[in-house]
Amino acid sequence: xxxxxxxxxxxxxxxxxxxxxxxxxxxxxxxxxxxxxxxxxxxxxxxxxxxxxxxxxxxxxxxxxxxxxxxxxxxxxxxxxxxxxxxxxxxxxxxxxxxxxxxxxxxxxxxxxxxxxxxxxxxxxxxxxxxxxxxxxxxxxxxxxxxxxxxxxxxxxxxxxxxxxxxxxxxxxxxxxxxxxxxxxxxxxxxxxxxxxxxxxxxxxxxxxxxxxxxxxxxxxxxxxxxxxxxxxxxxxxxxxxxxxxxxxxxxxxxxxxxxxxxxxxxxxxxxxxxxxxxxxxxxxxxxxxxxxxxxxxxxxxxxxxxxxxxxxxxxxxxxxxxxxxxxxxxxxxxxxxxxxxxxxxxxxxxxxxxxxxxxxxxxxxxxxxxxxxxxxxxxxxxxxxxxxxxxxxxx
Amino acid sequence: xxxxxxxxxxxxxxxxxxxxxxxxxxxxxxxxxxxxxxxxxxxxxxxxxxxxxxxxxxxxxxxxxxxxxxxxxxxxxxxxxxxxxxxxx
Numbered sequence: 010x011x012x013x014x015x016x017x018x019x020x021x022x023x024x025x026x027x028x029x030x031x032x033x034x035x036x037x038x039x040x041x042x043x044x045x046x047x048x049x050x051x052x053x054x055x056x057x058x059x060x061x062x063x064x065x066x067x068x069x070x071x072x073x074x075x076x077x078x079x080x081x082x083x084x085x086x087x088x089x090x091x092x093x094x095x096x097x098x099x100x101x102x103x104x105x106x107x108x109x110x111x112x113x114x115x116x117x118x119x120x121x122x123x124x125x126x127x128x129x130x131x132x133x134x135x136x137x138x139x140x141x142x143x144x145x146x147x148x149x150x151x152x153x154x155x156x157x158x159x160x161x162x163x164x165x166x167x168x169x170x171x172x173x174x175x176x177x178x179x180x181x182x183x184x185x186x187x188x189x190x191x192x193x194x195x196x197x198x199x200x201x202x203x204x205x206x207x208x209x210x211x212x213x214x215x216x217x218x219x220x221x222x223x224x225x226x227x228x229x230x231x232x233x234x235x236x237x238x239x240x241x242x243x244x245x246x247x248x249x250x251x252x253x254x255x256x257x258x259x260x261x262x263x264x265x266x267x268x269x270x271x272x273x274x275x276x277x278x279x280x281x282x283x284x285x286x287x288x289x290x291x292x293x294x295x296x297x298x299x300x301x302x303x304x305x306x307x308x309x310x311x312x313x314x315x316x317x318x319x320x321x322x323x324x325x326x327x328x329x330x331x332x333x334x335x336x337x338x339x340x341x342x343x344x345x346x347x348x349x350x351x352x353x354x355x356x357x358x359x360x361x362x363x364x365x366x367x368x369x370x371x372x373x374x375x376x377x378x379x380x381x382x383x384x385x386x387x388x389x390x391x392x393x394x395x396x397x398x399x400x401x402x403x404x405x
Numbered sequence: 406x407x408x409x410x411x412x413x414x415x416x417x418x419x420x421x422x423x424x425x426x427x428x429x430x431x432x433x434x435x436x437x438x439x440x441x442x443x444x445x446x447x448x449x450x451x452x453x454x455x456x457x458x459x460x461x462x463x464x465x466x467x468x469x470x471x472x473x474x475x476x477x478x479x480x481x482x483x484x485x486x487x488x489x490x491x492x493x494x
Binding site: 248 | 440456467487489490
């Protein structure tokens with residue numbers, strides 16, 4: 010549904026109405042800009058609606074992504090102050106478990122390095138594990154508790170952020186609207202977008218198209234190597250609260266960081282406010298093929314039962330899946346595109362888009378308005394993949 | 406004609422019916438309450454998709470009444486909330 014807003018000239022256009030686009034729009038209007046958010050589908054119709062709503066620090070080692078995650082986690086609390094409790098933010102903490110002693114040693118070494126980088130971590134033995142998670146398999150030799158991990162319902166977060174912007178009169182929502190071209194003037198500078206039925210002008214275009222960010226970049230004539238990394242999730246029948254944290258196996262971190270195209274699965278189990286339990290996670294690069302693979306469902310279910318034996322007697326209601334926006338170096342693409350003045354990217358966050366969305370929008374707004382950045386965007390620079398950058402202008 | 410027990414009451418129902426049909430033939434339209442607001446629920450889609458007609462069958466909660474055939478001796482109990490209020494074992 011589109012707003013009855015006749016305006017066709019804006020200070021900035023955000024392409025993509027997922028959680029990242031919603032955060033970009035939010036911080037841009039907070040900075041005083043008049044903004045349009047455009048999506049070819051509906052709000053949260055892409056990867057935002059296909060994940061678990063992770064806001065994690067536990068799976069990140071020291072480096073730029075962890076810095077972005079720590080900033081983002083803090084900003085998520087600000088966003089929740091703005092939209093209220095409607096996004097089901099749960100600061101529940103994460104518990105990472107190891108299935109054997111060798112894995113536990115590596116997990117604890119990793120946690121120690123994270124601790125030095127500002128992550129709160131607590132080593133837990135089997136008895137402490139059972140205090141955190143009474144139903145957990147008592148054979149599990151130990152793990153690490155990460156109190157800072159959180160979960161939200163990202164579709165609600167995106168929808169309420171966008172609705173609030175629309176109510177403020179500073180955001181125009183244009184859904185079911187496909188951008189066919191990012192228009193540029195003779196000097197190559199962005200002038201706006203062309204849609205199937207309209208021409209909309211703005212000196213800034215933010216590409217928040219997630220897994221489809223490469224296609225949107227191509228509309229401005231530049232390459233971004235973003236590929237879909239497929240994942241499936243299982244949903245159980247609603248239960249009384251039985252899983253209290255986000256509980257996942259230590260091999261999840263290695264799988265996330267892997268460059269393999271082949272199927273990788275690692276157990277991730279967590280409850281939701283609605284009572285259902287979500288079971289993940291799978292990763293594979295098979296293009297945009299959404300066909301459900303039963304062998305993956307079986308594998309995920311078996312891995313979850315290994316961690317929580319009581320799940321063997323619980324029914325699955327359904328499965329869902331989606332496509333993470335995968336970049337070859339597992340870092341998102343955030344910031345001005347030096348090849349096209351006026352074009353900003355905020356995409357390619359792989360499985361961390363919900364968690365990183367707040368900081369991404371915040372830093373994009375700082376970059377657009379020329380304010381000092383709270384965090385350097387250099388590691389996320391769009392041209393880092395480009396061996397022959399055609400630099401037509403300075404950073405915006 | 407199978408004899409079954411519905412909420413502690415012995416009844417005889419027609420051959421080959423589903424649990425939902427057995428309940429409705431006894432004049433029962435709702436046999437579950439929702440887990441938060443406690444609203445009554447019975448058959449909605451009638452084809453196994455919506456998970457609204459959940460019932461406790463022979464001690465197992467959350468069985469879809471609309472697609473489960475009645476067996477002689479079945480014990481059908483109406484269900485409150487998740488049906489797991491005694492906790493998950």
